[in-house]
Amino acid sequence: MEKEQSHSSYTLIGDAAERFKENLQIEDKVIGIWLFEDPENMTQAFNDLHILSSIQMDTDLEYCRKQMHIDAIVLLLRTLKPKEVLSPSLEERFSSVFRRQFEEMEARLWIEYDGVLAAIAAQSNEETGEKLETLNMRQREEEEETELLIQKMDEELALQCRKQLEQLHTCEQKQLKDSLQMTHEEASGKARRKLVVCLRQAFQAIIFDQLKEVIRHEELDAASAGQLLQANWHIQFQLETLMDQQLAFQRKVLDEGLAKRKSLVNRIKRGANHSRNLLNTASLHISAFADLLKNTTNLTEGQLESVLDIVHQEILVMKLKLDEVMDQEKKLIHCKLISERREHIFKKICEQEHQQRQLASLLSTSGERHFNHRKYLMDWHELLHNQCAELGELVEKLDKEAVDQLETLNMQLLKNASMKIKTIHAEFYEKLVSLGVPQDYLRQMIEDQDEEINIQHEKQTEQAEIDEHKENESLENVRGKISKQLHSEIEEQNFLRHWNELIFQNLMKSPLLLSEDEFQKMMLTYLENFCKMDNSLSLPKLCERSRIQQRLTDWRKTETEKLEQQWKNWGKVKTKEVGHGDQGKLLALQEYMRDKIKLYEEENDKVYEEMNMVHAELLQQRANQMKDLEESLGVCMASIQLCRAEKQVSVLEIHTAVLNLQALLLDELSTAGSVPQSECAQIVQEHIYKLEQLACLHSEMLQHQLAMQSELTEQNSWMLTQSRHPIEDDTAQSSSQVFNCLQRAMFKYQELIEAETQRLRNEDRKSQLIEDAKGQLLVKTLLSLQDQEMRLAAYLTEQLEVPMSEFQALLNLILPNATNEESSLIVNGMYSERIIVSKINENKTDEKGKRRLQRSKKSLDQKLRNKLIGEYQENIHNPCSKKRSILKKKGLQLMKQVSFSPDRGSPEFCPAKADDHHEPIDEALGQALNMPETGEKVFVFRIKEKVHCCSDLQPKKKKKRNFLNYKRAAVANLDGL
Numbered sequence: 001m002e003k004e005q006s007h008s009s010y011t012l013i014g015d016a017a018e019r020f021k022e023n024l025q026i027e028d029k030v031i032g033i034w035l036f037e038d039p040e041n042m043t044q045a046f047n048d049l050h051i052l053s054s055i056q057m058d059t060d061l062e063y064c065r066k067q068m069h070i071d072a073i074v075l076l077l078r079t080l081k082p083k084e085v086l087s088p089s090l091e092e093r094f095s096s097v098f099r100r101q102f103e104e105m106e107a108r109l110w111i112e113y114d115g116v117l118a119a120i121a122a123q124s125n126e127e128t129g130e131k132l133e134t135l136n137m138r139q140r141e142e143e144e145e146t147e148l149l150i151q152k153m154d155e156e157l158a159l160q161c162r163k164q165l166e167q168l169h170t171c172e173q174k175q176l177k178d179s180l181q182m183t184h185e186e187a188s189g190k191a192r193r194k195l196v197v198c199l200r201q202a203f204q205a206i207i208f209d210q211l212k213e214v215i216r217h218e219e220l221d222a223a224s225a226g227q228l229l230q231a232n233w234h235i236q237f238q239l240e241t242l243m244d245q246q247l248a249f250q251r252k253v254l255d256e257g258l259a260k261r262k263s264l265v266n267r268i269k270r271g272a273n274h275s276r277n278l279l280n281t282a283s284l285h286i287s288a289f290a291d292l293l294k295n296t297t298n299l300t301e302g303q304l305e306s307v308l309d310i311v312h313q314e315i316l317v318m319k320l321k322l323d324e325v326m327d328q329e330k331k332l333i334h335c336k337l338i339s340e341r342r343e344h345i346f347k348k349i350c351e352q353e354h355q356q357r358q359l360a361s362l363l364s365t366s367g368e369r370h371f372n373h374r375k376y377l378m379d380w381h382e383l384l385h386n387q388c389a390e391l392g393e394l395v396e397k398l399d400k401e402a403v404d405q406l407e408t409l410n411m412q413l414l415k416n417a418s419m420k421i422k423t424i425h426a427e428f429y430e431k432l433v434s435l436g437v438p439q440d441y442l443r444q445m446i447e448d449q450d451e452e453i454n455i456q457h458e459k460q461t462e463q464a465e466i467d468e469h470k471e472n473e474s475l476e477n478v479r480g481k482i483s484k485q486l487h488s489e490i491e492e493q494n495f496l497r498h499w500n501e502l503i504f505q506n507l508m509k510s511p512l513l514l515s516e517d518e519f520q521k522m523m524l525t526y527l528e529n530f531c532k533m534d535n536s537l538s539l540p541k542l543c544e545r546s547r548i549q550q551r552l553t554d555w556r557k558t559e560t561e562k563l564e565q566q567w568k569n570w571g572k573v574k575t576k577e578v579g580h581g582d583q584g585k586l587l588a589l590q591e592y593m594r595d596k597i598k599l600y601e602e603e604n605d606k607v608y609e610e611m612n613m614v615h616a617e618l619l620q621q622r623a624n625q626m627k628d629l630e631e632s633l634g635v636c637m638a639s640i641q642l643c644r645a646e647k648q649v650s651v652l653e654i655h656t657a658v659l660n661l662q663a664l665l666l667d668e669l670s671t672a673g674s675v676p677q678s679e680c681a682q683i684v685q686e687h688i689y690k691l692e693q694l695a696c697l698h699s700e701m702l703q704h705q706l707a708m709q710s711e712l713t714e715q716n717s718w719m720l721t722q723s724r725h726p727i728e729d730d731t732a733q734s735s736s737q738v739f740n741c742l743q744r745a746m747f748k749y750q751e752l753i754e755a756e757t758q759r760l761r762n763e764d765r766k767s768q769l770i771e772d773a774k775g776q777l778l779v780k781t782l783l784s785l786q787d788q789e790m791r792l793a794a795y796l797t798e799q800l801e802v803p804m805s806e807f808q809a810l811l812n813l814i815l816p817n818a819t820n821e822e823s824s825l826i827v828n829g830m831y832s833e834r835i836i837v838s839k840i841n842e843n844k845t846d847e848k849g850k851r852r853l854q855r856s857k858k859s860l861d862q863k864l865r866n867k868l869i870g871e872y873q874e875n876i877h878n879p880c881s882k883k884r885s886i887l888k889k890k891g892l893q894l895m896k897q898v899s900f901s902p903d904r905g906s907p908e909f910c911p912a913k914a915d916d917h918h919e920p921i922d923e924a925l926g927q928a929l930n931m932p933e934t935g936e937k938v939f940v941f942r943i944k945e946k947v948h949c950c951s952d953l954q955p956k957k958k959k960k961r962n963f964l965n966y967k968r969a970a971v972a973n974l975d976g977l
Contacts, residue, residue: 019063020349022056027345027395031337034402035330039272042265050258051545054538055189057250061384061537062196064356065243068380069203070099071360072235075373076228090214098210105202113195117188124184128177135176139169149586161586164593171600175556179549186546189539200531207232208524222516229520235373236527237497242381244493244534249385251537252486253392259478260396263471264403270464271410277460278414279319282421285449286311286428292445293437303435311428318420322413329409337402348394352387359383489535496533496626500526503630507637512772518640525636529629540618547614552606556599563599567592648775650822651782657814658789658826664810664867665796668860687792694784701777787829794830802860804831813864 026049033045074095146165150158211225290304359379429446433439504526508514514522567588670680797807804827811823818826 019056019060020346022059023345023349024342026052026056027341028338030399031334031341031402034268034399034406035334035337039265039269042268043262046258046261046265050254051185051538051541053254054541055192057254058192058196058537061243061247061250062199064380064384065239066199066203067356067360068377069235069239070102072239072373072377073098073207073232075376076231076235094210094214098206101206101210102203105206106199109195109198109202113191116191120184120187120191124180124187128180131176131180132173135172139172142169146589149589153583153586157586161590161593164590164597168593168597171597175553175600179553182542182546182549186542189542193536193539196536197532201528204236204524204527204531208520226516229523231373233523233527235377236530238374238377240497240530240534241494242377244497245490246381246384246388247534247537248486248489248493250388251489252482253388254537255482255485256479257392257395257399259475259482261399263475264399266471267403267468268406270467271407274460274464275410275414275417278417278421279315279322281453281456282424283312283315285453286315286425289445289449293432299432299435299437307428307431307435310431311424314424314427315421318417318424322417326409326413329413330406333405333409337405341398341402344394344398348391352391355383355387493534497530500529500533500626500629504633507633510637512637512641512644513776514640521640522633522636525633529632532629533626535622544611544614544618547617548607548610551610551614552603555606555610556603559599560596563592563595566595644775648779651779651786653815653818654822654826655782655786655789657811658786658793660814660867661810662789662793662796664860664863665793665800665802667863669796669800683792683795687788690788691785694788695781790826790829797830800860806860807831810860810864813868 029049029052033042033049037045077094143165146161150161153161208229211228214225287308290308293299294301294304359376362376429442432442504522508522666680666684802810807830808823808827811818811826815823
């Protein structure tokens with residue numbers, strides 16, 4: 001192999017060389033199956049190899065996806081220069097940092113993946129050891145029990161019983177090992193899929209983080225960064241769509257290759273049957289010829305038996321010699337076929353790698369700096385499509401050549417065997433002539449037998465042609481079915497992505513004005529969902545095989561329990577019939593073992609039935625996964641709503657606390673007498689004047705923002721309103737055209753209703769958007785007022801010389817639920833540098849000042865405590881005046897604004913109702929979802945189906961609908977919105 005690589009004009013390095021080695025291992029296994037596997041087991045061997053090929057192809061496609069995405073981002077950075085907003089140095093730094101961070105992230109995830117695989121392997125080995133040990137102990141007990149029963153039985157019966165028990169134990173061990181292996185492969189496949197998804201999500205997260213870092217250093221303005229993010233989203237959408245098509249096409253190529261190999265397996269089986277029939281026919285014809293001579297000649301039975309023994313011994317020796325020569329020739333062909341196959345595969349893969357490098361070299365070409373990344377992705381897709389088809393055709397060609405060489409060898413050996421059989425026949429005839437059989441009679445019998453053999457050979461040839469024709473037709477039908485599955489898979493994937501896009505679009509129509517960060521958070525969640533919607537090549541097959549095996553195991557366990565009960569009853573019945581206890585138990589045990597062995601033999605017929613049920617389960621599982629992705633978008637929107645509500649509550653609480661502190665400090669300042677009453681009044685009046693100016697300014701901003709928001713939806717509402725005018729014009733027709741007018745009005749009735757409904761929805765959403773804009777602007781206004789209030793409070797604190805520790809204690813009393821970060825912000829805002837280094841230093845004040853300061857401390861603390869106690873007692877004495885928390889009010893208002901129901905297929909915008917009575921929500925009935933970004937816990941509750949009226953409860957014939965048709969109907973509802 002090294003010699004071949006050294007003479008090649010291409011070389012493979014890095015990941016390409018590793019992937020080539022793995023491909024070679026699979027191709028070597030193919031030759032081993034063709035030459036050395038029993039034809040009866042070839043189909044199962046190729047099924048297992050098909051899964052290995054799918055795993056390898058998943059790895060190759062993911063490598064190409066990563067390369068395409070990174071290259072497309074680099075091209076995007078180069079083409080995002082209409083006004084030279086991105087300097088070459090920034091572009092280069094962005095690209096290098098991005099690649100380095102992604103490589104570090106990939107290396108870390110691969111290390112975690114290796115650890116997960118090691119843990120899965122260790123757990124699987126431990127479980128396998130325990131279960132095999134348990135099985136071996138049970139089998140040893142069964143062997144000991146059986147030996148006790150057959151001690152006094154006939155040797156023939158004992159041998160038969162031992163053989164049955166050995167066959168049963170072999171089946172049990174094989175089934176257990178297969179089941180554990182499939183479970184391990186499924187766990188490894190799921191871990192591999194998780195790694196792939198994590199890498200895709202990490203890719204998007206790194207892009208977001210890098211852009212934020214660039215914006216933070218003011219190297220790129222927010223508008224250009226937003227443009228870059230939008231272009232990256234379009235790249236992601238295009239890449240996922242193209243990879244869906246490539247994945248479906250690769251699945252088609254793999255399935256067609258498997259179907260072709262199964263056809264070749266049938267061809268090998270026909271050749272093996274032909275060889276077996278030839279040798280068996282030779283022995284049967286000689287035996288039949290001897291029987292005829294026994295009845296028509298004077299030869300004794302001893303003479304014929306002696307001659308037949310010699311002939312049969314020669315045929316047996318010829319069979320053994322034929323098998324030995326076949327094994328030797330297969331070993332020679334094996335080396336030759338592997339060498340040729342490696343050479344062709346290596347050459348083809350090197351050519352394809354060279355083509356990929358040529359395409360990727362456009363990134364380093366100065367003349368192609370404005371190469372369109374969309375065209376680049378399309379070129380990659382076409383290249384992968386062509387390379388996949390070429391490699392599939394090459395593999396099919398090599399498989400056919402291998403089978404042709406095997407058949408040529410088989411035919412050559414059969415030809416030699418036929419000549420040897422003719423020699424044996426001639427020797428047999430000579431011995432018969434020497435024993436006194438008339439030559440004329442013998443010649444006539446030989447001619448009759450040859451004619452019969454020729455007729456039988458012609459029938460076999462015709463049957464072989466018929467079988468080959470049927471096999472070709474079956475192969476064409478399978479290929480047609482696979483092609484239909486290709487189009488169906490692409491259509492389904494396009495539909496699912498379109499469906500998820502509609503869900504996102506409708507969520508973005510929610511009555512909330514999202515900020516740039518909130519929009520990016522929603523978009524990142526959507527992209528994370530978008531990259532998880534593809535259906536890999538290997539994982540569905542692994543899950544399907546594991547589930548089928550598990551269902552067969554459960555079925556066999558149930559049937560075995562029934563057999564055990566029957567065995568106990570049979571033992572009692574056989575004991576009464578036979579009259580001997582051990583013999584009756586032995587007969588019952590034999591019947592029990594035969595039935596258990598029969599269960600394993602019936603599995604092949606049971607597989608197809610279980611396969612249909614497993615397919616339905618996997619389809620439902622995929623539908624649930626898509627539903628979970630939809631709900632994750634709703635959870636993200638709910639998280640944004642909760643963050644806003646918490647922010648509003650926090651701002652209101654802090655503002656209220658600052659006002660209370662102002663009142664407390666003013667009261668203390670006026671009672672302490674350090675500042676005249678007139679000066680206190682002047683301070684308050686100046687503060688009120690500043691607040692009025694600030695409120696007026698924010699009022700103007702509010703009116704401007706509301707006017708802009710109103711204009712955004714005014715045009716759509718006006719257009720929907722104008723759609724009614726043609727109908728009103730139709731009513732002006734003359735009386736002779738009343739029927740036509742009514743007919744047109746009936747046709748446009750539904751259109752009018754839909755237009756009016758949409759107009760009402762837009763008006764409702766417009767009003768809700770305005771309310772949301774009001775809420776956000778009011779929060780901004782409140783923050784500005786809060787800053788002004790804190791300035792006054794800071795001035796009062798400076799006048800009263802309140803230490804920071806004392807102020808912190810007062811703040812903890814008035815805001816007991818505030819976080820450390822919120823408290824620190826307030827304290828730092830109140831105590832600036834000029835206050836901290838001012839005369840508020842107890843060590844430097846005089847004795848009178850110290851006493852006054854101590855009294856001020858006690859007075860402030862006592863007043864605040866008395867106020868809080870008074871408010872608490874007032875609430876206790878007035879239970880009828882219940883006050884709902886701000887958080888509950890804001891949360892209820894937000895929940896009324898947006899109601900997201902994935903079960904109905906689309907978001908629903910519901911107006912708020914005036915009812916304040918709400919049923920308590922049981923959190924145990926919901927699904928808790930943790931938000932790692934904010935530490936929140938969101939509960940997802942699904943709406944139960946409403947009870948229909950009596951007329952709707954009548955049983956109706958259900959119409960079968962698959963998942964795709966169900967989603968199509970839901971999309972129609974979405975389009976109506």
